[in-house]
Amino acid sequence: MIHSKITEKIRETPSTCTLKFEWDAAVLPGQFIMIWIPGYGEIPMSISDTGNPKAITVKAYGPPSARLQELGVNDKLFFRGPYGVPFTEVKERKLIIGSGSGMACLMPLVDSKSTVMISAKKASELLYRGKINAENVIYITDDGSEGTRGFPDTVLRDFDTKEFHMVYVCGPEAMMYKVLGILSARQNRAEFSLERSMKCGIGICDSCSIDGIQLCRDGPVIGIERLKNSIEFGRSKLDHSGKRIRVEI
Numbered sequence: 001m002i003h004s005k006i007t008e009k010i011r012e013t014p015s016t017c018t019l020k021f022e023w024d025a026a027v028l029p030g031q032f033i034m035i036w037i038p039g040y041g042e043i044p045m046s047i048s049d050t051g052n053p054k055a056i057t058v059k060a061y062g063p064p065s066a067r068l069q070e071l072g073v074n075d076k077l078f079f080r081g082p083y084g085v086p087f088t089e090v091k092e093r094k095l096i097i098g099s100g101s102g103m104a105c106l107m108p109l110v111d112s113k114s115t116v117m118i119s120a121k122k123a124s125e126l127l128y129r130g131k132i133n134a135e136n137v138i139y140i141t142d143d144g145s146e147g148t149r150g151f152p153d154t155v156l157r158d159f160d161t162k163e164f165h166m167v168y169v170c171g172p173e174a175m176m177y178k179v180l181g182i183l184s185a186r187q188n189r190a191e192f193s194l195e196r197s198m199k200c201g202i203g204i205c206d207s208c209s210i211d212g213i214q215l216c217r218d219g220p221v222i223g224i225e226r227l228k229n230s231i232e233f234g235r236s237k238l239d240h241s242g243k244r245i246r247v248e249i
């Protein structure tokens with residue numbers, strides 16, 4: 001288990017904050033760590049800044065992530081990693097599509113050749129608003145309180161993706177499933193960061209299984225060619241108890 005101290009805490013949105021910490025390991029965009037929250041267990045978190053200091057960006061969903069958000073400067077972080085297959089980085093123009101806390105794992109990919117589509121339910125929940133240094137930033141909100149009213153897939157339908165060498169996607173599975181359909185039909189090169197229940201993070205417990213692969217080891221980043229043939233993506237997943245449940249699309 002690695003120990004580090006939180007050096008900075010940034011309130012990003014009412015539900016989300018970024019915690020910065022010193023860690024000199026080499027981490028690639030798309031990789032994650034398993035964070036131990038004493039009294040609550042371990043949860044996977046993407047590295048939202050792969051430089052040094054590093055960062056995680058946490059949305060408060062349930063008690064473990066809410067507890068993580070209560071930590072402040074000088075509090076200790078306990079974690080192991082980095083784990084997982086990173087995104088394939090390209091030098092050419094790229095399109096980045098991030099919804100909600102899904103934008104966290106995409107942030108290390110953003111550069112001056114990126115177009116970023118960033119979506120949230122409402123303006124106040126848009127992650128990294130005003131902080132994204134890209135060629136073009138397109139804000140999308142469900143309620144139209146900022147940018148275009150709608151969802152990434154509705155905006156993508158009228159958006160020309162031919163000029164982009166790679167499309168990177170992360171967010172709720174319903175969004176990614178619809179975006180997968182559009183990009184497959186257009187034969188875009190794309191990678192998606194998926195989420196499943198993760199316990200060991202190192203390919204032992206099988207709780208993160210999707211289509212017989214272990215997402216902690218063979219993902220969380222999956223290429224479009226593999227994903228479009230998936231029989232589980234957008235349909236079913238294992239919950240934290242191991243029971244198969246339907247994915248709401």
Ligand SMILES: Cc1cc2nc3c(=O)[nH]c(=O)nc-3n(C[C@H](O)[C@H](O)[C@H](O)COP(=O)(O)OP(=O)(O)OC[C@H]3O[C@@H](n4cnc5c(N)ncnc54)[C@H](O)[C@@H]3O)c2cc1C
Pocket residue numbers: 032040041042043044045046047056057058059060061062063064065066101104105194195196197198199220240
């Ligand atoms: C590869 C990967 C990267 C992620 N990166 C981020 C990120 O950058 N930012 C972010 O906000 N969220 C991220 N998540 C989601 C995060 O790990 C939690 O799933 C989410 O915070 C759920 O919060 P919770 O545990 O507080 O709530 P609940 O869903 O209420 O948790 C209930 C219980 O389930 C357990 N649990 C919850 N989620 C998981 C999980 N994924 N695996 C195993 N056990 C779990 C908890 O320990 C708890 O006991 C990522 C998930 C994955 C798989």
Ligand code: FES
Pocket residue numbers: 197198199200201202203204205206207208209214215216217
């Ligand atoms: S989390 Fe245990 S095998 Fe992936």
